[in-house]
Amino acid sequence: xxxxxxxxxxxxxxxxxxxxxxxxxxxxxxxxxxxxxxxxxxxxxxxxxxxxxxxxxxxxxxxxxxxxxxxxxxxxxxxxxxxxxxxxxxxxxxxxxxxxxxxxxxxxxxxxxxxxxxxxxxxxxxxxxxxxxxxxxxxxxxxxxxxxxxxxxxxxxxxxxxxxxxxxxxxxxxxxxxxxxxxxxxxxxxxxxxxxxxxxxxxxxxxxxxxxxxxxxxxxxxxxxxxxxxxxxxxxxxxxxxxxxxxxxxxxxxxxxxxxxxxxxxxxxxxxxxxxxxxxxxxxxxxxxxxxxxxxxxxxxxxxxxxxxxxxxxxxxxxxxxxxxxxxxxxxxxxxxxxxxxxxxxxxxxxxxxxxxxxxxxxxxxxxxxxxxxxxxxxxxx
Amino acid sequence: xxxxxxxxxxxxxxxxxxxxxxxxxxxxxxxxxxxxxxxxxxxxxxxxxxxxxxxxxxxxxxxxxxxxxxxxxxxxxxxxxxxxxxxxxxxxxxxxxxxxxxxxxxxxxxxxxxxxxxxxxxxxxxxxxxxxxxxxxxxxxxxxxxxxxxxxxxxxxxxxxxxxxxxxxxxxxxxxxxxxxxxxxxxxxxxxxxxxxxxxxxxxxxxxxxxxxxxxxxxxxxxxxxxxxxxxxxxxxxxxxxxxxxxxxxxxxxxxxxxxxxxxxxxxxxxxxxxxxxxxxxxxxxxxxxxxxxxxxxxxxxxxxxxxxxxxxxxxxxxxxxxxxxx
Ligand SMILES: Cc1ncc(C[n+]2csc(CCOP(=O)(O)OP(=O)(O)O)c2C)c(N)n1
Ligand SMILES: [Mg+2]
Numbered sequence: 001x002x003x004x005x006x007x008x009x010x011x012x013x014x015x016x017x018x019x020x021x022x023x024x025x026x027x028x029x030x031x032x033x034x035x036x037x038x039x040x041x042x043x044x045x046x047x048x049x050x051x052x053x054x055x056x057x058x059x060x061x062x063x064x065x066x067x068x069x070x071x072x073x074x075x076x077x078x079x080x081x082x083x084x085x086x087x088x089x090x091x092x093x094x095x096x097x098x099x100x101x102x103x104x105x106x107x108x109x110x111x112x113x114x115x116x117x118x119x120x121x122x123x124x125x126x127x128x129x130x131x132x133x134x135x136x137x138x139x140x141x142x143x144x145x146x147x148x149x150x151x152x153x154x155x156x157x158x159x160x161x162x163x164x165x166x167x168x169x170x171x172x173x174x175x176x177x178x179x180x181x182x183x184x185x186x187x188x189x190x191x192x193x194x195x196x197x198x199x200x201x202x203x204x205x206x207x208x209x210x211x212x213x214x215x216x217x218x219x220x221x222x223x224x225x226x227x228x229x230x231x232x233x234x235x236x237x238x239x240x241x242x243x244x245x246x247x248x249x250x251x252x253x254x255x256x257x258x259x260x261x262x263x264x265x266x267x268x269x270x271x272x273x274x275x276x277x278x279x280x281x282x283x284x285x286x287x288x289x290x291x292x293x294x295x296x297x298x299x300x301x302x303x304x305x306x307x308x309x310x311x312x313x314x315x316x317x318x319x320x321x322x323x324x325x326x327x328x329x330x331x332x333x334x335x336x337x338x339x340x341x342x343x344x345x346x347x348x349x350x351x352x353x354x355x356x357x358x359x360x361x362x363x364x365x366x367x368x369x370x371x372x373x374x375x376x377x378x379x380x381x382x
Numbered sequence: 383x384x385x386x387x388x389x390x391x392x393x394x395x396x397x398x399x400x401x402x403x404x405x406x407x408x409x410x411x412x413x414x415x416x417x418x419x420x421x422x423x424x425x426x427x428x429x430x431x432x433x434x435x436x437x438x439x440x441x442x443x444x445x446x447x448x449x450x451x452x453x454x455x456x457x458x459x460x461x462x463x464x465x466x467x468x469x470x471x472x473x474x475x476x477x478x479x480x481x482x483x484x485x486x487x488x489x490x491x492x493x494x495x496x497x498x499x500x501x502x503x504x505x506x507x508x509x510x511x512x513x514x515x516x517x518x519x520x521x522x523x524x525x526x527x528x529x530x531x532x533x534x535x536x537x538x539x540x541x542x543x544x545x546x547x548x549x550x551x552x553x554x555x556x557x558x559x560x561x562x563x564x565x566x567x568x569x570x571x572x573x574x575x576x577x578x579x580x581x582x583x584x585x586x587x588x589x590x591x592x593x594x595x596x597x598x599x600x601x602x603x604x605x606x607x608x609x610x611x612x613x614x615x616x617x618x619x620x621x622x623x624x625x626x627x628x629x630x631x632x633x634x635x636x637x638x639x640x641x642x643x644x645x646x647x648x649x650x651x652x653x654x655x656x657x658x659x660x661x662x663x664x665x666x667x668x669x670x671x672x673x674x675x676x677x678x679x680x681x682x683x684x685x686x687x688x689x690x691x692x693x694x695x696x697x698x699x700x701x702x703x704x705x706x707x708x709x
Contacts, residue, residue, distance in 0.1 A: 075506025075688035127506070127687030138508045138686030154510035155468065156440045189439040190471065217440060219416035225439040291416055352689025355680075362682050380650040382676040382704075 030320035037257035039094070045323045051093050051252055052318055052329065055085040055311045056336040058109045061118055064340035065108070065125055069287050073348070074125045078139050081109035083282040086310030087212050088113040090255030091180055094263055095148070098177025100166040102150040102159045104184060105140035114149040116142065118343035128350035135353045136361065157183065157190025160209065164196040167207035171270060178206035178266035186217020186225050188233055197274065201240040206266035208259070211276045212249070218285045219295040237274035249279035250310040251317070280304045383564040389422050391533035391565050392554065395540035396423065396460060398568065400430050403458060406544060408435045409445050410462030419464045420500065420559055442472035446497065450479045453495045460544055466501035466553055467513040480549040481524035496543045501529070501553035502596060503647060503684045506691055512684035516553050516594070517653040520625040526577055527624040529553040531598035533563040535622050538575025546577065555596045578626030582635070586617035589709050590635040592658055593645040594621040597696050601645050604701035614709050624654055632658065633666050640671040643704050645696050650678040672708040677701050
C-alpha cells in the first residue's frame with residue numbers, strides 16, 4: 001500500500017489553538033473544525049468533562065511533585081509533562097480494551113491518563129515501597145500492565161521497538177487493537193526507531209508512533225537535531241511506506257481526530273502510522289536542567305502558556321459548549337489539587353523498600369520459588 | 383599545589399589537547415552550546431568554535447561510529463556519552479568496530495578514539511542509568527579502560543588517552559565531578575598519567591584494599607576507620623587503569639600485607655573484582671594468609687529508591703566489616 005502523502009496545504013489548515021478559539025465564533029462549533037469529526041461527535045459530555053479532569057489532575061500532580069522534589073523528598077530526575085497534557089489525554093481517551101500504550105521517561109501524564117492512581121505514582125517518585133514499581137523504577141519507569149501501560153522507559157528511543165512488539169503481539173494473537181508508542185522529537189534519531197518503522201511497514205503491524213514534538217531535546221532545539229522535511233518529522237515515514245500526519249497538540253478535539261484516523265487504520269487495515277503532534281514543555285528538560293532558562297527565551301515560554309495552554313483551551317471550549325461551568329471547572333481543579341496533596345502525604349508516610357527488597361523482582365522463577373528458581377546459583381552477593 | 387574540581391580537571395585536559403593537536407575534536411550530546419550535561423565541557427565551544435566542539439543528535443551508534451571512522455583517517459575524536467549507561471545503543475561501534483578494526487586489518491588501521499562520560503550509581507536514576515561497564519569493556523582485547531578517582535588522575539589519564547593510538551574508554555563519575563583535589567599547574571609542564579600504572583593512595587602493612595573510581599574514596603575512609611577503631615593498617619591501591627592493569631602494584635602490595643579485599647561498584651559476576659581475585663589466586667597464592675574478599679554492589683539491577691540505593695553500593699562500613707572478617 002503506497003504511503004499517503006499529506007500535502008503541506010492540508011497541514012496549514014490545521015489551526016493553532018489561538019486561532020481555533022477565534023475561529024470558534026465563525027464556525028458552528030466552539031471547539032474548532034475538528035470538533036465536528038465523527039469520533040468527536042460521539043464523545044459524550046461526561047467523557048469530555050472527565051478528559052478535563054484528567055488534564056487538571058496531571059497538572060496538579062506534577063506541580064505538587066515539583067514542590068516535593070525541590071524540598072529534597074525525591075532523588076534523580078523529574079521530567080515534567082506540563083504543557084503537553086492534551087497529547088496523552090486526547091490520544092489515550094480513544095483507547096479500547098486491546099489498545100496499548102508505551103512511552104519514554106516523561107511518563108507521568110500518560111500514566112494518569114491510563115488510569116493509574118496518584119498515590120502509587122507519587123509514592124514511586126518518593127521511592128517508597130507503595131509506589132507502582134515498589135520504589136525500584138522511579139519517575140522514569142512507571143508501569144501498569146493491567147491498564148495496558150507498558151512504561152516509562154529511560155533510554156531514549158528504547159521503547160520504540162517494544163511498542164512495535166506490542167503491535168506484533170496483538171496481530172499474532174488475532175486481537176483487534178493497536179499500540180500507541182510515544183517518543184520525543186529528539187528520540188527520532190535513534191537507530192532503533194528507524195528499524196522499528198521498517199518492521200512496522202514490512203510486517204503490516206497496527207503500530208502508531210506518536211512523535212511529541214515539544215521543540216527541544218534537552219537544550220537542543222528541534223532544528224539543531226533533525227532535518228525538518230516540508231511535511232514535518234512524521235514525513236520520514238514515507239521512506240518506509242507508512243502513512244503519516246502532523247497536527248497541533250493543544251486542542252483535544254484535533255488530537256483525537258487525527259489519532260483516530262491512525263487507530264482506525266491500525267484496527268481495520270493492520271497498518272502503521274507515524275504522527276507528529278506539536279506541543280511544548282513549560283519546565284526544563286528535567287527539574288535538574290540547569291540551563292532551562294538559557295536555550296529558549298522567557299518570552300517564548302510565556303507566549304506559549306498564554307496562547308496555547310492545553311488545559312486552559314479545553315476548559316474554555318467546554319465552557320463555550322455549555323458542557324462545563326466556571327464553577328464546576330474550578331471545583332474539578334481544586335479536587336485535583338487536593339488529591340495530589342493527599343498523594344504526597346500518602347507517599348511521605350509510606351515506608352522505603354528494605355535492603356532485602358533490593359534482591360526481589362530480578363528473576364520470576366526465584367520469586368515464585370519454582371524448581372527453576374532453586375536450581376543453580378542466581379545471585380553472587382559478596 | 384593548586385586545588386581544582388574533578389570536572390574542571392577534565393575540562394583542562396580537553397582544552398590543552400584541543401590546543402596541542404588540531405585533530406582533536408569533541409563530539410557528543412549537549413557538549414557545545416549547553417556546555418555539557420554535567421558542565422564538563424563548559425566554555426570549550428565558546429573558545430574553540432563549531433569545528434572543534436560539536437553537538438550531536440541523540441544518535442550514539444551514529445556519532446560514535448562516525449568518530450571511529452574519522453579516527454581511521456587520523457582525526458582524534460573525544461566523544462562524550464552523557465552517561466556510560468547509554469553505551470548499549472552503540473555497542474557494535476564500541477566493540478566490533480573500535481576494538482577490532484586494528485586486529486581485523488592485520489594492524490593496517492588504528493583507532494585513536496576516546497569515549498568518556500560518567501559511569502556510576504548512587505544518584506537515584508534507576509537501573510537503566512546506573513551502569514558501571516568498566517569490566518565489560520575491559521574484557522575485550524583491543525580496548526583500554528580507565529576509571530580515575532581524583533582530579534589529578536583524571537586530568538593526566540585523559541591527556542594520555544587522547545594521545546594514545548588505541549581506543550581508550552574513560553569512566554568518570556557524576557559524584558566525583560564536584561570533588562576537589564590538587565592538580566599540577568599547567569605552567570609546570572604537561573601533566574600526564576600513564577595507562578597501566580596504579581597508585582598507592584595510602585600505605586599500610588596489614589591488608590591491601592584494591593579499588594578504582596569512587597570506591598577508592600570509600601576504601602580510604604574505611605582505612606581511616608580501621609586505623610582509628612581497630613588498629614588495622616590498610617594499604618589502599620587505586621588501580622586507576624583497568625586495562626592495561628598494573629599487576630605488579632597489586633602483587634607487590636599483597637606480598638607484604640598477605641591479605642586483600644577488592645572494592646568494586648560493579649556487580650560481582652565477572653567484573654573487575656572477579657578479575658583481580660583470579661589474578662591473586664594465580665600469582666599470589668603463596669602470599670595469602672586469608673581468602674580474598676570482595677565488596678560489590680548487591681547483585682540486582684540498581685534500585686531507584688533514595689531510601690536504600692546507598693545500601694546497594696559499596697560503602698566504608700561494608701568494607702570495614704569485610705576486613706574485620708579476615709583480619
Ligand atoms: C540513548 C540515550 N541517550 C541520551 C539520553 C539522555 N537524554 C534523556 S532525554 C534526552 C532528550 C530527549 O529529547 P526528546 O526525545 O525530544 O524528548 P523530550 O525530553 O523532549 O520529551 C536525552 C538526550 C538517554 N536517556 N538515552
Ligand atoms: Mg522534545
